[in-house]
Amino acid sequence: MDNPKHPAETIDQQQARYTAGQHYQGINGQLYRQPEGKYKLPWFCPCEHEVCDLIVKEHAHELMHAGHDKTWAEIDCKYYGITKTEVAFLLEHCATCAETRSKKTVAPLESIIVKELWEHLQIDLIDFRNLEHRFKWCLHLRVHFSKFSGAYLMETEESENVALHLGGECGITFGRVQWTLWNTGYFSVR
Numbered sequence: 001m002d003n004p005k006h007p008a009e010t011i012d013q014q015q016a017r018y019t020a021g022q023h024y025q026g027i028n029g030q031l032y033r034q035p036e037g038k039y040k041l042p043w044f045c046p047c048e049h050e051v052c053d054l055i056v057k058e059h060a061h062e063l064m065h066a067g068h069d070k071t072w073a074e075i076d077c078k079y080y081g082i083t084k085t086e087v088a089f090l091l092e093h094c095a096t097c098a099e100t101r102s103k104k105t106v107a108p109l110e111s112i113i114v115k116e117l118w119e120h121l122q123i124d125l126i127d128f129r130n131l132e133h134r135f136k137w138c139l140h141l142r143v144h145f146s147k148f149s150g151a152y153l154m155e156t157e158e159s160e161n162v163a164l165h166l167g168g169e170c171g172i173t174f175g176r177v178q179w180t181l182w183n184t185g186y187f188s189v190r
Contacts, residue, residue, distance in 0.1 A: 033080040043080035051082055055090045065096050120144040121166075125157055139165055 025032050025042065032042035046054055058078070059071045072087045091097060126138040135153035139162060142149050152165050 039077055041077075044078060045080045046082070051086060052090065054079060055082065055087055059087075059091060059094065060096070065094065065100070067091075067097075115145075123162070123166075125162075141166075 023034055024045070025034055027042065031045040033045055035042050055071070055075060058074050059065065063070055063074060068088060068091050071091060072084055075082050075087055076084075120143070122142040122144065124140040124142075126140060127136070128138060129136045135155055137154040137157045139152040139154055140149070141152070154161050154165070
């Protein structure tokens, strides 16, 4: 089949030679598929061992990591025999694209909508039991509306002690607390 002057031995070889002559052409010692349809230039037909290098060259060097769709479009109009699956597989393993992909995905945030002071209050208890002093806990309060942040030292972590700080010092200064946000969810303090 490589030598057109050499006679074909079987009917299959004759058909293959005819099909190759109709659809393929040799340019500078390389095989090209003749243009058809929307493609105006001949497609280069790479060998199997060249496919990976050609995809990487187009994706990384020519298109500068432009993405799956642009890389496939460029390869589809230049090369014959490279499948979309092969392009997708190689681009999934591109380190630069994987790093860029991870920066783009951000967990959705759920905003806390507040309309007045002390409507939402976040409470954290910080453990200082390993230190040698009288106060073993720190009550940290964060108001989402005003961005107020306060810390109060406590001897115990009991709920009565927390309620004393909320109703006493904070309640006198800022007014009544309507809702409080704990690690486990919301509870009413009305």
